[in-house]
Amino acid sequence: MIGDRPRIGITTSLNEGEQRLDRRYVTAVERAGGLPVIIPMTDSTALLRRIAEGLDGLVVPGGPAITIGLVGSLPDDLPDVLMVRTRSDTTILEAVLAAHRPVLGICYGMQLINAISGGTIYADVQKQVEGTQAHSEKRGATDHPVGVEPGSVLARTIRPGMSVNTYHIQAIASIGEGLTATAFAPDGVIEAVESSDGQIVGVQFHPEKMGDNGMALFSHLVERALDTKKLRA
Numbered sequence: 001m002i003g004d005r006p007r008i009g010i011t012t013s014l015n016e017g018e019q020r021l022d023r024r025y026v027t028a029v030e031r032a033g034g035l036p037v038i039i040p041m042t043d044s045t046a047l048l049r050r051i052a053e054g055l056d057g058l059v060v061p062g063g064p065a066i067t068i069g070l071v072g073s074l075p076d077d078l079p080d081v082l083m084v085r086t087r088s089d090t091t092i093l094e095a096v097l098a099a100h101r102p103v104l105g106i107c108y109g110m111q112l113i114n115a116i117s118g119g120t121i122y123a124d125v126q127k128q129v130e131g132t133q134a135h136s137e138k139r140g141a142t143d144h145p146v147g148v149e150p151g152s153v154l155a156r157t158i159r160p161g162m163s164v165n166t167y168h169i170q171a172i173a174s175i176g177e178g179l180t181a182t183a184f185a186p187d188g189v190i191e192a193v194e195s196s197d198g199q200i201v202g203v204q205f206h207p208e209k210m211g212d213n214g215m216a217l218f219s220h221l222v223e224r225a226l227d228t229k230k231l232r233a
Contacts, residue, residue, distance in 0.1 A: 006056035006225035008034035011092060011109075013063050014041060014085045024208040025061050032218035034225065041088045048088060052095035057102045057225030059218075060093060060109030062167065062206060065123075068115035071173045072123035077138060078169045081108070090116055102224035103200050104217060107168055110202030114193055117176025125171035125189060133187045135166045135204075142166070146191045146205075152182035153201050154192045157216035164191065164205035171204065198224065 008029045012019040019041050029036040037055065042048060052058075064081045065074050074080060089112060096103055105113040111121050122128045126135065134141040143163040148154045158164075172190040175181055179200065183192035191204045201221070207214025 002035065005033060005035040006222055006229045007037050007054060008222065008225060009037045009039045009051070009055040009058045009092065009096070011039045011058075011060050011089050012041060013061070014082050022061065022208065025059060028208045028215065028218045029059065029222070031215060032222040034218070034222040039088075039092055041085060043084065043087060045091050048091040049095045052092055052099065055096060055101060056229040057221050058093065058096040058104070059221070060089060060103065060105045060112060061208075062106050063108035066108060066111040066115055066121050066170060068112070069118070069120040069173075070123055071120050072128050075124045075127070075169060077136075078124070097200070100199065101228050102198075102221050103202075104221045105200070105202035106206055106208070107204060110193060110204055111170060111172065113200060113202045114172050114176040114179060117179055119176030119179070120173040122171050122173045124169055125173075126169070129171075129188075131187055132171075132189060133185075135171065135185070135189060136169045137167055139169075144185055146183045146185060148192075149180075149182040152180075152192075153194050153198050153220060154183045154203070157220050158213070162213060164203075165209055166204075167206060168204055 010025050012021045026036045064079045126132050145161050145163050179193040181190045182194050185191050193202045207217045
């Protein structure tokens with residue numbers, strides 16, 4: 001039944017005053033058994049915290065540049081995130097985490113989770129770390145395999161040696177408190193972080209664009225969200 005589905009919030013991007021969301025995020029949450037809830041972008045902390053109370057889980061999708069904990073200067077081909085989005089995303093994310101509900105961070109979402117946990121991020125990892133390959137399609141990057149730490153959520157949700165897409169210029173420089181890196185690109189770039197209890201999973205790639213190969217990450221989120229929903233019932 002629809003009413004039994006856990007409510008999964010999804011934050012959005014902001015472009016010229018319009019909130020936007022790739023429909024593939026909604027489809028993935030729905031396919032995984034969740035009830036997608038699009039989060040309004042607002043400066044009202046009280047409103048966002050009230051919204052968070054009604055959620056069983058959260059997806060923070062991809063987006064522009066992270067400036068919290070930034071190492072270096074942003075390149076010209078990477079737009080800065082608007083502060084209204086930073087404030088809104090941070091507020092809803094912190095509220096959901098404080099309520100001990102599961103979160104899936106994707107690309108920008110992973111980087112934001114790491115940043116608010118005290119981690120740092122390279123402004124342009126390709127230029128700042130010797131030996132790093134291009135990780136942005138705009139710069140000629142293509143899919144690449146990831147090495148995954150045994151026993152991690154990633155080890156249970158993606159196939160061994162599976163290739164993932166790559167759409168980022170920034171990358172994690174240092175890991176935030178309470179997080180562990182659990183997947184790496186061949187050049188050493190961090191491709192995933194997790195909390196020890198599995199409440200937080202962040203991936204640098206975009207599973208919503210990977211069809212069936214990316215669905216297990218959304219299924220894991222919805223399963224965890226359903227567990228927390230049952231505990232509160």
